[in-house]
Amino acid sequence: MADTAPNSWESRADTYSLYGFTDLPSVHARGAVVVTHGKGPYIYDTHGREYLDANSGLWNMVAGFDHPGLTETAKAQYDRLPGYHAFFGRMSDQTVMLSEKLVEVSPFEKGRVFYTNSGSEANDTMVKILWFLHAAEGKPQRRKILTRWNGYHGVTAVSASMTGKPYNSVFGLPLPGFIHLGCPHYWRFGQPGETEAQFTARLAAELEATIIKEGPDTIAGFFAEPVMGAGGVIPPSSGYFHAVVPILRKYGIPIISDEVICGFGRTGNTWGCETYDFVPDAIISSKNLTAGYFPMGAVILGDELARRVQAAAEAIEEFPHGFTASGHPVGCAIALKAIDVVMNEGLAQNVRELTPHFEAGLARLAEHPNIGEWRGKGFMGALEAVRDKATRTPFDGSLSVSERIANACTDTGLICRPLGQSIVLCPPFIITREQMDEMFEKLETALKRVFDEVA
Numbered sequence: 001m002a003d004t005a006p007n008s009w010e011s012r013a014d015t016y017s018l019y020g021f022t023d024l025p026s027v028h029a030r031g032a033v034v035v036t037h038g039k040g041p042y043i044y045d046t047h048g049r050e051y052l053d054a055n056s057g058l059w060n061m062v063a064g065f066d067h068p069g070l071t072e073t074a075k076a077q078y079d080r081l082p083g084y085h086a087f088f089g090r091m092s093d094q095t096v097m098l099s100e101k102l103v104e105v106s107p108f109e110k111g112r113v114f115y116t117n118s119g120s121e122a123n124d125t126m127v128k129i130l131w132f133l134h135a136a137e138g139k140p141q142r143r144k145i146l147t148r149w150n151g152y153h154g155v156t157a158v159s160a161s162m163t164g165k166p167y168n169s170v171f172g173l174p175l176p177g178f179i180h181l182g183c184p185h186y187w188r189f190g191q192p193g194e195t196e197a198q199f200t201a202r203l204a205a206e207l208e209a210t211i212i213k214e215g216p217d218t219i220a221g222f223f224a225e226p227v228m229g230a231g232g233v234i235p236p237s238s239g240y241f242h243a244v245v246p247i248l249r250k251y252g253i254p255i256i257s258d259e260v261i262c263g264f265g266r267t268g269n270t271w272g273c274e275t276y277d278f279v280p281d282a283i284i285s286s287k288n289l290t291a292g293y294f295p296m297g298a299v300i301l302g303d304e305l306a307r308r309v310q311a312a313a314e315a316i317e318e319f320p321h322g323f324t325a326s327g328h329p330v331g332c333a334i335a336l337k338a339i340d341v342v343m344n345e346g347l348a349q350n351v352r353e354l355t356p357h358f359e360a361g362l363a364r365l366a367e368h369p370n371i372g373e374w375r376g377k378g379f380m381g382a383l384e385a386v387r388d389k390a391t392r393t394p395f396d397g398s399l400s401v402s403e404r405i406a407n408a409c410t411d412t413g414l415i416c417r418p419l420g421q422s423i424v425l426c427p428p429f430i431i432t433r434e435q436m437d438e439m440f441e442k443l444e445t446a447l448k449r450v451f452d453e454v455a
């Protein structure tokens with residue numbers, strides 16, 4: 001299958017690249033898909049093969065791979081000012097405009113924005129902001145960070161510590177002081193006989209017990225994705241945020257909504273916190289922020305946190321933090337355009353209009369005896385493979401079922417991603433109804449092939 005000639009793209013990739021988050025047996029056997037260009041929701045490899053990318057790259061290429069407005073904006077900004085920093089009281093005009101825009105479209109009346117190059121760095125920065133703030137307010141012991149099992153917040157030492165996935169143990173992570181609460185996935189973690197409301201109440205009680213046990217005055221903040229993304233597309237159990245937010249408020253614990261995936265329309269509203277009807281103290285944005293056309297992340301502080309952090313910085317005359325490329329003018333120009341494209345050129349609307357069709361397609365595939373459940377919100381969906389539907393028993397891990405499904409999809413010209421025992425679909429916002437049908441047809445073919453082999 002893999003092109004093994006020493007000068008093939010596959011061999012060259014395999015020889016010189018340290019693959020990240022890649023199933024090595026699959027890539028050695030099959031060769032990497034080396035991508036040359038894209039068009040709409042499709043990508044093309046070095047063999048000229050076409051793939052419908054049902055994962056929007058990594059959730060981020062929401063406007064597809066050749067949006068003329070975005071590439072022209074990038075080219076124009078490269079001609080005007082191709083790079084600048086945001087230190088020492090200097091920053092580009094694009095950076096000024098983007099901060100205004102982000103506060104305007106945020107759930108906050110007022111606020112302040114800090115830029116990074118990625119979502120991981122934005123979460124890392126937010127943790128530093130909280131540590132800085134609490135210390136400045138005379139509470140240097142407020143350093144513990146609360147997140148959830150299966151939450152994904154990134155890969156830097158701090159954001160990987162926040163991420164609740166077992167693979168981080170190979171790095172000796174999490175660091176001390178990073179506490180993981182229960183994952184709000186009712187289908188998987190609900191106990192026999194427990195209703196969804198009881199399950200939610202149990203998680204809320206666990207949160208409060210944890211706060212009391214650790215000491216409310218030792219906790220710096222709570223971070224959550226409105227819908228867990230890389231943890232397997234897990235919408236919260238019903239009433240989850242309405243149950244946990246008041247508890248966090250009661251103990252004065254800042255609530256940070258990690259909107260790196262949910263932000264800018266993925267769940268059908270501008271923000272995931274809007275979809276679940278809560279107002280956080282700060283928002284973390286990345287991925288869709290630039291529609292994937294530039295690496296960039298942002299911390300958007302709501303009014304109250306912005307005022308407190310600003311006061312803490314004024315007191316020492318500086319906030320001593322920043323990345324060389326923070327607020328990069330090309331990234332900011334692209335983000336301004338991407339926000340306009342998503343919100344005003346029909347992309348967000350397309351998500352809302354096609355969500356019922358997307359859900360119907362997922363529900364239809366979930367009728368298969370080896371699909372335990374479908375779940376999702378807006379344009380985020382997952383199908384969970386099971387050996388036994390009634391008992392929700394997963395396939396044996398050694399069968400690598402979700403990798404096999406993803407590989408079978410690749411063979412049919414569809415890119416979708418395995419996560420645990422599930423298959424994730426998060427199509428770009430520009431996808432048409434016909435392309436969505438193509439996506440489900442290809443996925444159905446792949447599922448049938450793999451389940452015939454393993455079931």
Ligand SMILES: *Cc1c(COP(=O)(O)O)cnc(C)c1O
Binds near residue numbers: 117118119120152258
């Ligand atoms: C992808 C992701 C991150 C990390 O972003 P990177 O740009 O990969 O560092 C953080 N939080 C969430 C919710 C993500 O999906």
